[in-house]
Amino acid sequence: MAIITITRGMKSGGDELARELERRLGYKCMGREVITACARKYNIMEEDLYEKLTEAPGIWHRMTREHSRFLIYVKCALIEAALEDNIIYHGYAGQLYLGGIDHVLKIRLEAPMEVRVANMMDEEEGLSAEEASALLHKADENRRRWVKFLYDKDWHDPALYDFVANLGKITMKTAVGIIETLIESGEFATTPRSVSRLEDLLLESEVQAAFAADDRIWDQKVTVSAQNGFVTLRGLVKARKLRNMLAETAEAVKGVKRCDAHISLSSDSLRGGIFGHD
């Protein structure tokens, strides 16, 4: 059994692919449900969250890092859902959040622009071809900038995906058949090791989410890694107090057995520590 993520441009037939795979494989299809679950769990307006996921951050948001906070929450919700196994996720950035997990099959769907324009015009009444084309190009550009800004990755890099299907030549049915073949090959079967890695990823995300919920510490440059319940924090902070707060917050997260804080103080704070107070 496996997890399938589907990445595609707007109106490329991703929903149709997800539904067809759901029918053929008996997996559970998830898209917007993850956003809804996330909004409920972290007490955020669903529309705000959705907006943050669809719009590339502007200058103000880049300065305040508001996007990053919301995306940590979404990552948690997605990984929680992924632990159910046998899911098809066709929402945002699945291939980025679940990268490094062996039982995730990352699909990219590519459709010719004229097909996407036609789909858009069918679904949105009164839209001209030109308007539809402009909207699709803008959406693609937004997505490219979003992925670049947040993950420093090129959305068009084929190495981000396991299988890219070009619907310009092959049909949806063929694409589904190939995906079925890949699933049946066993390459993406769940293993204890891959589940364990997913659980570690969830714990890392929950610790990051706990940091994000606290304005005093959430923007500290600290990395979190987890393995079998043991969490390690690494980074630089300006004050000992912050280091202590980070460690305490991490230890309070459910599932954390122990937290090792390998956090150094920056040179400014060391100077302050001798001649001033921190």
Add this chain to the structure above:
Amino acid sequence: MNIICVSRGSRTHGREFAEALAAKLGYRCIGREELFEEAVKRRIPVGKLETSVVMRREPSEALSRELEHYKALAASMLCEKAQQENIVYHGRTGHLLLPGVDHILKIRVVLDLESRINLVSEKLKLSHRKAQQYIESIEDDRRSWVRRFYNVEWDVFTLYDMVLNLSEIGVGNAAQAACAMAQLPEFQPTPASERALEDLLVGSRCRLRLAEDERTRKLSVRVRAGAGTVHVTHPHGAKKGVADIPLVLGAVEGVRKVVCTAAETSILWIQEAFDPEGASYRSVMEIAAAWDAAVELIRFTPGDGETVPVTEPEPPAPGAPSAWRETGIIDDEDRSFDDESSDLSRLYARLIGDGKAGRKRALAGSRKTLLNAIDRDTSYRLIVLDGIFLDKGESTRKRLLTEWSNAITETVKVPVLSIEQIVSRYRFGVRQAVGMVACGLVAAASVWAVFHFQEPILGFLGREGMKWRILATAGVALFVPFFAQMYGTFTHSLLKLFKFD
């Protein structure tokens, strides 16, 4: 026969994948190295070609001819093998050597960077950093090669039918998935695709023969074959070797007739109906005269079908700078949409009289039909697309025209304009005259004002105090672009008036 082209980067297990796929299907596996070896035997300087690409140097004329020579050799080898047996070819975007052969299954294989670095590091005993630099440098060179050869970016998904990442999918399973694809009807040869393959084979053999014959090897030519007729386009004014072309190609297998034409810059004019006496003709002719371009006509009737009617061959018009003969048979029906009294013929006759006749065709079909009919080997400087969808309402017509223009521009990479756009961009009419005079007056008035009020202006600009400095900066920032716009518009219109643009 079936053709699968596998595009691979360096150290991506692409060769293993291609060999596994060929073994599963029982196809012959051919690598790029085979083409290279044959090229070396024929004394094509492949090393120099690679170096010129790697060093990002503009190739000399001689090296450009060798590039064409190599392409012709590669295309002819692939075509020959594909006619004899089913093949899997692995290299760099090999399918681009076989344009128009629709049944090719195009696969790209990739591997994550870290795995490739580890492979290189282990094999070449390099540090991680040096291995990474090595891989990135090779990828860059490949990208440049594909760009130079085919004018495309090889990372674009739409170049391929599928992309497989061998980081997560084993070679065996990837080959299994590709096997399933290869057996689909979309990737089986059809009579049309086999004819396209035959035409490519004849064309590339001819190109090869011209490159290897002492009499014609220094000619820069483009060769296109269709049903045994070979069109060779040579530079306008070239004399040496041109007369030998038919003699050199006469003995090439598959050649029935050779047509030689001098190359010109061309304007392609596409309409549903032409008016030889109309203002459109004058607009297009003005541009053609300014650019010394031939005008090629397509009378196109939009419809849903994909059939392309045949136009009858005709003798070259006397005095025409580039008269083409078209005998490519795309389908088996012989339907001519043209006769001497038609608007198309009358307009063509007028072009001949003005010495600007290219070729003419009458076609019907969908947008795809039109895109396929646009000759990629002709150097079109402009495509005029107007007066089609005449049976539709105004707004629908405009929308469809815009869609089709965008599709043509994206596909063929040539500007597409309507008659109205040509008039506003290239012709000088009353509106342009009024605009020129108005902008000229404003620009002149600005210059006069600046010089007449020099002292107060200098006083304003030199005033002390932060507030005044900000105001001065804002003033300059507003005035300079405004003046530039007025002066620029006046100058542009003036150049258009004297046809210097």
